[in-house]
Amino acid sequence: MRKSVTEDKSVVADILDKAEVVWLALADDEGPYCVPVNFAVQGDTLFLHSGKKGRKAACLDSGAPLAFSAAxxxxxxxxxxxxxxxGYRFRSVMGCGVPRLLTGDEKMRALDLLTLKYAGRTMPYNEKYLPVTAAYAIDITSATARIKE
Structure with missing residues (x-):
């Protein structure tokens, strides 16, 4: 492993806590697919939301392993x-994980984590959007941080 790379969970957590966007690397029958998403992190799990239709949702619904990165x-x-x-100086994370669809209270907890991260507080939801919104947990299976100064 490079000297600027670490598996230290506290370093990975610090970077993910500060990151505004995670880039998901997904794949389906059409090939590779990379998309930036809003996310929240808690422990070894990333949480994100999506519409229930579309390529991203189909990839996540498949449960296939994925990769992610943030800087x-x-x-x-x-x-x-x-x-x-x-060149660039940066702090980044690269990792892999497995997505799973959340329902019920788990879905609402994930949406609350996202709202808390981006709005600084929990807020009410427009009930008409909840049925067409999916929430996912990505259980992190591995992650490394790179510090380039």
Whole structure:
């Protein structure tokens, strides 16, 4: 493993707590599919929501393993010396997991976690959207963090 990469769960958790978006890498019969999503994290589980129809929902409903990534503190590194010194500083997470559809109280808890993360508080829901909204848990099977400074 590279010296800038760690499996330390506290480092992974810190990055995921600060990340605004997770990129999901999914695959289906059409091939690879990558999509950014809002998410919340609790322990070794990511939570996200989706419409019940569409390619993303179909991939998640399949229960097939997926990959995800997130990055925070992304800053361009300049150099007057040469092009090889240009690049980025960042903290990132790459991981794998298995999605599962949530229903009932678990679905509402996931939606509350998402609302709390992005709005800073729980809020009421428009009841007409709940029947067409799916919530998923992604049980993280592995994750590493990379710190590039």
């Amino acid at each position: 925070v503190d992304v800053r361009f590194k300049t150099s007057d010396e040469n092009a090889c010194k240009l």
